Amino acid sequence: MAPTLEWWEMGLRLLAAAALGGLIGFEREYNEQPAGFRTHILVTLGAALFTMAGAYGTAAFVDADVVRFDPTRVAAQVVTGIGFLGAGAILRQGINIRGLTTAASIWVTASIGVAVALGFWTPAVVTTALALISLLFLRPIQRVILRSLRQSLFKVVVDLESSGKITHVSEALEASGVNLRRMRTVGLPNQQRQIILDVEISEDVDIEDVAEQLSSIDGVSAVDWTR
Numbered sequence: 001m002a003p004t005l006e007w008w009e010m011g012l013r014l015l016a017a018a019a020l021g022g023l024i025g026f027e028r029e030y031n032e033q034p035a036g037f038r039t040h041i042l043v044t045l046g047a048a049l050f051t052m053a054g055a056y057g058t059a060a061f062v063d064a065d066v067v068r069f070d071p072t073r074v075a076a077q078v079v080t081g082i083g084f085l086g087a088g089a090i091l092r093q094g095i096n097i098r099g100l101t102t103a104a105s106i107w108v109t110a111s112i113g114v115a116v117a118l119g120f121w122t123p124a125v126v127t128t129a130l131a132l133i134s135l136l137f138l139r140p141i142q143r144v145i146l147r148s149l150r151q152s153l154f155k156v157v158v159d160l161e162s163s164g165k166i167t168h169v170s171e172a173l174e175a176s177g178v179n180l181r182r183m184r185t186v187g188l189p190n191q192q193r194q195i196i197l198d199v200e201i202s203e204d205v206d207i208e209d210v211a212e213q214l215s216s217i218d219g220v221s222a223v224d225w226t227r
Contacts, residue, residue, distance in 0.1 A: 005056045017048035017116040020128040021109045027135045033102040034088075040109045043085065047078045047113030055118060075114045082110040105131065153181075154207055156197040158214055159222040168217050169195060176210050192221070 005013075018041045025040025054074025085106055090099040108131050115124035158169055166185070173180050182198040201207055211223045 005052070010052060010056075013052065013116050013119070014045060014048055016121075016124075017044040017113045020044060020112050020116065020124060023128055024105050024109055024112075024131050024135070027132060028102055028105055034099055035085075035102050035106055040106065043082065043106055043109045044113035044116070047075075047082070047110040048117040050078050051075045051114045051117035075118075078110055078114060079107075082107055101135070105135065152200050154199050154201055154225050154227055156199055156211070156214070156223065156225045158195040158197065158220055160193045160195055161219045161221050162192065165219065166193075166195060169197075169214060169220070172213055172217055173197070173199065173210070176213055177205050178210055 021040040021044030022037060025035070025037040028040065029036030051074055087103065090103050108127065112124050112127055115121075115127070160166070160169070166183075170180060170183070179200040180197060181200055184196040186194040186196065199210075201210065207225055211225055214220055214223045
């Protein structure tokens with residue numbers, strides 16, 4: 001016989017699903033994302049109800065001697081269907097794409113609804129907590145880490161006359177302890193060239209000393225640098 005739930009337990013699971021989804025949705029709403037508080041509540045409610053309907057709502061129609069059923073089939077369809085809703089949260093603005101995090105939060109919210117509907121309480125609560133931690137606290141940590149890494153990255157522009165050699169520039173960078181990540185050459189009038197260098201400089205190396213050393217190379221007419 002298919003498992004059943006009391007009416008109060010069904011209501012409790014739906015309320016819990018709405019509460020957990022609402023926590024994630026509130027963070028998205030606060031950051032003015034396309035899918036916010038109400039959307040995430042509706043996602044968890046829908047996922048929970050679909051799952052309970054598949055797992056517990058078939059008791060009156062199932063004869064154990066005749067019919068066998070898999071209660072996870074409905075949950076699997078929830079996972080598939082939620083992809084369309086997540087795709088609607090993804091926006092493209094020029095070359096930038098926004099909404100990927102919101103789409104992922106919708107997907108995670110649906111899984112929380114499924115877990116709550118099946119009485120998988122601990123994973124549902126832990127997943128909600130981890131999702132909130134990643135949304136609230138990992139972004140500033142990520143910015144601090146990236147900022148510290150980008151402080152060592154510089155773009156150096158070297159104007160090279162026809163008599164100058166690119167190999168002298170690369171050798172000077174290597175001698176200064178600078179890590180050359182990328183080099184591009186642009187042709188200028190009067191057979192001059194402009195070398196654009198993306199370099200990584202350690203904390204014990206001064207970019208001004210590097211620029212001065214490059215300026216002393218024969219054939220180099222100007223050196224400029226920016227972060």
